[in-house]
Amino acid sequence: MFKKKNDLYLSDKQPLTVTGKIGIGLSYLALLLWAVAILWPLFQMVVSAFNGFQVQYLILNRDFEFSLKHFKYLFEETLYLKWVSNTIFIAISTAVLSLAMVSFTGFAYSRYRFKGRKASLMAIxxxxxxxxxxxxxxxxxMHSIISSVIPAFSRQMMLILIYSAGGIAGNTFILKGxxxxxSTELDDAAKIDGCSSMKVYRLIIMPVARPMLAIIALWSFIGPFMDYLLPRVLLTKPESYTLAAGLFTLINDFRTLNQPAFAAGGLLTAIPIVLMFILLQKQLVSGLSKGSVKG
Structure with missing residues (x-):
């Protein structure tokens, strides 16, 4: 309660009008509906994955019997473990390759002035x-040309190059910003101490940019888990599928149709992404302060 003096509120904030209260109420209602629209399908996916009453199709019923049969089907009747290993290999390779390229290109565009810089940024x-x-x-x-020169060049490697090259443009622009x-004063102080441009990059810029690099690594890692179209088109053998392409066969092919197993696979797919986020969470919080101290 605010004390009144001559009908004036002793506060920096003015009291809400009726219109303001209605607006806030509508905002909370919209947020609540949005949260329900997101969480309800996730809840049904989790319940269906562990519901023994689900057979071949997802049925929204009240009967529930805890069972792991859908997970058992996933591991014993499908190539799920192979799909997981393929996806993790592609995701890690994409993240490493993207970071290696983006860290250099972002540093170059931010700290150097060279001919064609603005034109290339516009192209990006x-x-x-x-x-x-x-x-x-x-x-x-491209795959036909490269594989004719390098026979060991697989379609999965082509997929890694596509993901990495596709992410370099946007991530370079983000890292440059x-x-x-x-401040360039950190660079100047390091150069006065005798550091070369490479040492400035390695000892000053990269530690300070660790939070953004962690975000780029997370985005690059998540991409192969979420993409369905490119793996489905480029990868022709089921044993080479990624998780998205492999799990989709459980809902679009009548020979392997098993929607509850698809829900179980979708639930397990979140585990590597959550682990990656937990692994990089410390970098997101502490990277800036540690880099500044080193500078």
Whole structure:
């Protein structure tokens, strides 16, 4: 309760009007409905994955019997473990390759002035507007050319290159903006102490940019788990599928149709992503302060 003096509230905030209260109520109602729209399907997925009464199709009923038969089917009757290993290999390779390229390109665009810099930055922005699936024909051609020179070059490696190259453009622009906010006085102080440009990059810039690098690594890692179209088009053998392409066979192929097993697989798919987030969470919080101290 605010004390009144001459009918004036002793507060920086004015009391809400009736219109303001209605607006806040509608905002909370919209947020509540949005949360229900997101959480309800997730809840049904979790329940269906452990419900022994579910057979071949997902049925929203009140009967529930705890069972692991859908997980058992997933591991024994499908290539789920192979799909997991394929996806993790592609995801880790994509994250490492993207970080290696983006860290250099972001640093170069942020700290150096060279001919064609503005034009190439504009090209990077335009590249992001082109959808990935638009280049499927070109991907097949590129794979044919590379595999004719390097016979060991597989379609999974082609997928890694596509994910990495596709992420370099946007991530470079994001990292450049982040590095632009870091004072160049750190660079100047390091150069006065005798550090070369590579040492400035390794000892000053990268530790300070660790939070953004962690985010880029997380995005790059998540991408192969979420994408269905490219793996389904480029990967022709079931044993080479990623999780998205492999699990989709459980709902679009009548020979292997098992929607509850698909729900179980979707639930397990979240585990590597959550573990990756937990692994990088410390970097998100402590990277900036540690880098500043080293500088």
């Amino acid at each position: 922005m335009l590249i992001q507007t082109i959808p990935t699936f638009a280049g499927i024909t070109a991907y097949f051609t 982040y590095l632009d906010s870091i």
